[in-house]
Amino acid sequence: MSGSSPILELLGQREIVVACGPGGVGKTTTAAAAAAQAALRLGGRVLVLTVDPARRLADALGIKEIGNEVTEVPAEAFVTADGAPVGRLFAAMLDTKKSWDDLIERHTPDPATAARIMANPLYQNITGRFIQSHDYIAMERLYELHSTGEWDLIVVDTPPTRNALDFLDAPSRMADFFSSRLLRWLIAPARSGLFAVASKPFTQVADRILGTEFLGDITEFFVSLQSMYGGFVERANAVARLMADERTTFLVVSSSETVPLREAEFFVSQLVDRNLSVGAVVLNKVLPDSLADPGGLAAARGLGERAGEIAGEVAPVIGVDEEALVRVLGTIAESYGDFAVTARREAGARSRFEAGGAPLVSVPRLDEDIHDMAGLLALGNLLIAEP
Ligand SMILES: Nc1ncnc2c1ncn2[C@@H]1O[C@H](COP(=O)(O)OP(=O)(O)O)[C@@H](O)[C@H]1O
Ligand SMILES: [Mg+2]
Structure with missing residues (x-):
């Protein structure tokens, strides 16, 4: 069967499969369903890294809400008419806060610096919404998991971004930011003592609105972060390289409505422009022909x-x-x-869709939401159906 199913072929050949595309089209579900098929039919150790699974889906996969722990989905959960799984399925959810803490710990020279950064009131805020931190940390965590060498295949879900491309740019944007002049400018006054004079009007306004602590916090934050810039830039570049590596491919998921399709098409063209691999396009929830x-x-x-x-x-x-x-x-x-x-x-709309030469796979809309292993397996069977 694996010979003629484009999805099984990808799952068998690549080490990282990234499910991406517009919001609400079924990225999370497709990633989990694809990973389950790989574990069921292809073997090896398969990990699905989810970002925002619905509560019931997370329960079905045995994922705990807090923490980055990887849990194994028991083989009994996906014994099917086709038999028991030949491989093993693991699942993890991205914990943004925990991942940032790990990253800080890794890149700071000593525990005291790490503690100072994490204790800064801005840190919480920044890890929550600064420079697409969610997008970046998803890629960062993927890199981390991949480099352990523990997995034959990692299927990755992507965060619900306003712009489907945000997460792709996150590593390079992060590298740019940490090597930017803006940042040097921000921390320079703290070192030269000029800060108070140069930015007096701004300080007064900021103080009134945000409280006296605010600017002190900002400066202190960036100064303590300074020790890790080098490591950070290097790492962000490595993450970007992994995305472009031939072991990685993208599965663009879309529904077949006009607007998501247009977005998906744009996404495909952007992947092609960046020389990233478009493994397949999955049109999910299509109405029967x-x-x-x-x-x-x-x-x-x-x-x-x-x-x-x-x-x-x-x-x-x-x-x-x-x-x-x-x-x-x-x-x-x-x-x-x-x-x-x-x-x-x-x-x-489907016939006008340009998939950039990648195979196009249609998956019908099922009668019910997919929130358990049975649903995932049913969807997965449709996903790997031969064209
Ligand atoms: N083929 C399908 N048939 C029926 N429901 C589906 C199908 N694919 C996804 N769903 C449901 O659609 C909702 C959104 O799916 P989800 O994977 O969370 O989307 P995304 O991650 O792209 O935001 C979920 O409730 C899921 O169970
Ligand atoms: Mg999702």
């Missing part, structure tokens, strides 16, 4: 137009109220019509 069939729409129209007549004949046969049946038939005809129109539009 049969809905786009013109015969179905004609049938729905006919049913709607002659609902009264049909109900008159059928109501006595099934022993229901005729008027109620007219309403039911009318509603069925109307919503089928709506679905048919949407399906046709989606099929049109």
Whole structure:
């Protein structure tokens, strides 16, 4: 089977598969489903690194909310009709705060400096929202996990960013920031003692709004951070290199609605521009092709137009109220019509979609949300279906 499923092929060949794309399209679910298929069918030690799993999905994977611990999903959880898994599945969730603390500890020369940085009131704030810290730390954590060499495959979920490209740029932006003139300028006054004079009006305003401590905190923060700039820049560059390495590929996930598709297409073109590997494009939650069939729409129209007549004949046969049946038939005809129109539009958008030469895999919308291993396996089977 692995010969002709583009997704299984990727999972078998690469060490890192990054699920990315617009928000709400199924990145987290697809990453988990793909990892489960890899563990089930391909073997080895497979890790799914999730960012924002729904509570019930996290429970199903055995992920604890706090901490960066990796947990193994018990093999019993994904025994299927095809048999027991040949590999092992592990899951972890990204803990942004914990990952930042680890990073600081690693890059500071001594525990006292690390403690001073973490005790700074700005640190909490900054790790929460500064310079796409979430995006950066996701990549950083991936790098860390990959370099342990413990995993044959890591499938990575990506954070819900406003701009799907933010996380891609995060490492280089981080490197730029820590080698920037702005930063040198920020910390220079603290060393030269000129700060108070040069920025008096600003200080007064800042003091009034933010309290006297504020600027002192800022300066102290950047000064204590200074010891780790070099390591930081080097590391951010290494993360960027890993993303571009041939062992890494991107799985662009999208729904087949017009707007996410356009965003996904842009994303693909950006990956191509950056010489990053587009492994496949997954169109998730697509409506069944049969809905786009013109015969179905004609049938729905006919049913709607002659609902009264049909109900008159059928109501006595099934022993229901005729008027109620007219309403039911009318509603069925109307919503089928709506679905048919949407399906046709989606099929049109899909055919215009440029996947940059990557295989395009469609996964239907399932009836229920996916929040347990059974759901993940069902979705995974569709994901690896041969085209
Ligand atoms: N093929 C599908 N059929 C039905 N529901 C799906 C499908 N794919 C994802 N979902 C559901 O859609 C919601 C969003 O999925 P999620 O993976 O969290 O998206 P993202 O990570 O891109 O924001 C979840 O509730 C998930 O269970
Ligand atoms: Mg998600």
